Structure formats: C-alpha cells, structure tokens
Amino acid sequence: MHWHILGAGAIGCLWADFLSQAGHQVSLILRNRTTLEQWPGDGRLEITEANQQHQTYCQLETPDTEVPVRHLLVATKAYDTLSAMEAIQSRLQPEAEVVLLQNGMGQQQQLLEQLKDISLWTATTTAGAWLESRHQLHCVSRGETHIGPLTQHSPLLPSGWDTLDITLHPCPDIRPYLWRKLAINCAINPLTALFDCRNGALIETSERQETMRRVCREVEQVAAAAGIELFPEPLEERAAAVARATGDNFSSMLQDIRHGRRSEIEQITGFLCEQAQQLGIAVPVNLSLLQAIRAKSPGKYTR
Numbered sequence: 001m002h003w004h005i006l007g008a009g010a011i012g013c014l015w016a017d018f019l020s021q022a023g024h025q026v027s028l029i030l031r032n033r034t035t036l037e038q039w040p041g042d043g044r045l046e047i048t049e050a051n052q053q054h055q056t057y058c059q060l061e062t063p064d065t066e067v068p069v070r071h072l073l074v075a076t077k078a079y080d081t082l083s084a085m086e087a088i089q090s091r092l093q094p095e096a097e098v099v100l101l102q103n104g105m106g107q108q109q110q111l112l113e114q115l116k117d118i119s120l121w122t123a124t125t126t127a128g129a130w131l132e133s134r135h136q137l138h139c140v141s142r143g144e145t146h147i148g149p150l151t152q153h154s155p156l157l158p159s160g161w162d163t164l165d166i167t168l169h170p171c172p173d174i175r176p177y178l179w180r181k182l183a184i185n186c187a188i189n190p191l192t193a194l195f196d197c198r199n200g201a202l203i204e205t206s207e208r209q210e211t212m213r214r215v216c217r218e219v220e221q222v223a224a225a226a227g228i229e230l231f232p233e234p235l236e237e238r239a240a241a242v243a244r245a246t247g248d249n250f251s252s253m254l255q256d257i258r259h260g261r262r263s264e265i266e267q268i269t270g271f272l273c274e275q276a277q278q279l280g281i282a283v284p285v286n287l288s289l290l291q292a293i294r295a296k297s298p299g300k301y302t303r
C-alpha cells in the first residue's frame with residue numbers, strides 16, 4: 001500500500017515509521033521546497049526508541065508533486081487541515097482513504113462537508129514523540145490509538161492498518177474517544193499556556209487545582225448534555241492524573257505559544273465553548289481561557 005502523510009511533525013513522522021515498518025511505501029508531503037531542502041536528500045528518517053536507533057526511508061514530495069493520492073494520513077495542526085487538503089485535492093483519487101490524526105474537534109465535520117467522495121476515519125492517540133531536528137525523531141511511547149470511521153459503509157480500519165505494530169483499538173463510534181481527548185486537552189493545555197508552566201505544575205498549588213476543577217466541571221456539563229460519557233471518575237481526577245504522568249512535559253499549546261506559532265485553542269476550548277452555546281450551557285471559565293489564549297497566540301481566529 002502507498003500511504004501519503006500530510007504534516008511532518010512528530011506524530012506524522014512517527015506514523016511514517018510505523019507504516020514503513022509494516023511494509024508500506026510512505027511519502028511525506030512537505031509544505032514547500034524550502035522545507036523539502038531541509039531534509040536529507042535520501043528521505044532518511046532517524047528514529048530513537050528505547051535507546052535503540054533505526055532508520056526509515058520516505059519519499060519526499062511537495063503538494064504540487066503529480067503523484068495520485070489513494071491513502072492519506074493527515075497529521076497537520078488541526079487549523080491547517082482544510083487548507084492543506086485543498087492544496088492536494090486535485091491529487092486525491094475518487095474513493096481515497098483519508099485518516100485524520102490530530103488534536104481538537106470540529107475540523108472532522110468541516111472536512112466531511114468539503115470532500116464528498118472519500119472514506120474518512122479519525123483517530124486519537126496517546127503516543128508521545130518529539131523531533132530533535134526535521135528528520136530526527138524520538139519515540140517516547142507508542143501509546144494507544146483509537147480509530148473509527150466517519151463515513152458510512154467504511155470498514156473499521158483503513159487499508160493496511162491491521163499490520164501496524166501499535167496498540168490500535170477500532171471503534172465503531174469514535175466520538176466519545178475524541179471528546180475524552182478534548183476534555184483532557186481543555187483541562188491542561190490552556191492553563192499551562194496561561195501560567196507558562198509544565199503540565200505537572202498545574203497540580204502543585206491549591207489555587208491552580210481549583211481553576212482546573214472549575215474548567216473540568218464546565219467541560220463535564222457540556223459533554224453530558226451532548227450525550228457523551230467521559231470517564232468513570234470525575235474529569236478533574238483524570239486530568240490531574242494525566243498532568244502528573246506528563247508532569248515534565250510542556251503541553252503542545254504552550255510549545256506553540258512559546259515558539260510564536262498559532263495555537264489549537266479554537267479546536268480545543270473554542271469547540272467546547274461553541275458546543276456549550278448550542279446546548280445553552282454557561283461556561284464562563286472556559287470562555288475567559290479562550291479569550292486569554294487568543295490574546296497570547298498569533299493568527300486569525302476563524303475556525
């Protein structure tokens with residue numbers, strides 16, 4: 001199978017390795033020629049995992065390369081989904097298979113409306129990885145990945161994914177899993193960005209814990225009204241456990257803000273606030289976080 005990957009960040013590169021290790025041909029679609037020139041000419045990806053190193057070779061392309069796309073993994077930032085897809089739309093074959101593997105919610109529905117003839121899946125992962133340079137990847141954990149179809153009549157898994165050496169849970173209804181990830185991201189990411197702190201620092205003072213508790217209560221109300229069961233325990237407990245387990249990490253949102261990049265606040269807290277409005281639920285704490293992070297991050301805030 002030939003898989004194309006849009007978005008060569010840590011998660012995109014991690015999946016390039018997983019797919020390639022499973023015997024698939026992998027092409028990375030890079031943003032432009034400047035980015036392409038920053039890669040080794042042979043498309044080499046160097047992976048360090050559990051103190052072992054190996055290499056994977058990818059074909060490197062830009063959006064205007066004229067190779068048809070039949071199997072596509074989208075691992076871009078959530079807000080780049082539609083524009084990145086538009087740039088390669090003419091290459092997408094009828095009935096192409098597309099998997100979205102990103103933070104946030106809202107973009108999945110927008111893509112479904114934009115592209116009628118594709119088979120679409122969405123996935124959420126707890127895998128952890130970071131890039132030392134464009135082609136040097138550190139895999140911290142393969143985590144667990146939940147995936148489910150968004151288009152009717154699509155099988156549970158996209159072609160060839162049954163051969164990946166990862167813990168993969170096919171889910172007929174992926175929505176609750178997307179909400180669970182969203183809920184954790186709502187509880188941790190904006191607060192780390194606001195306080196400019198590591199995840200673990202959110203549970204170090206009673207004042208921060210109280211703020212997180214208030215965020216979580218609102219998220220739980222919205223999820224319940226949307227018919228979603230989050231976790232068996234209260235969200236504040238689950239979020240505190242994740243903050244503890246990832247205590248030394250800087251959240252993706254804080255990293256974006258520190259690097260002057262646009263953040264995914266619209267696809268995380270913004271989505272939550274939009275749902276709350278539609279369901280008639282007041283979420284003042286999340287709304288004020290949305291405004292505070294908007295003020296800190298660059299970019300246009302249209303979803």
Ligand code: KPL
Nearest residue numbers: 188246249250251252253
């Ligand atoms: O997913 C994350 C993120 O940073 O986006 C968490 C769970 C908060 C871990 O850092």
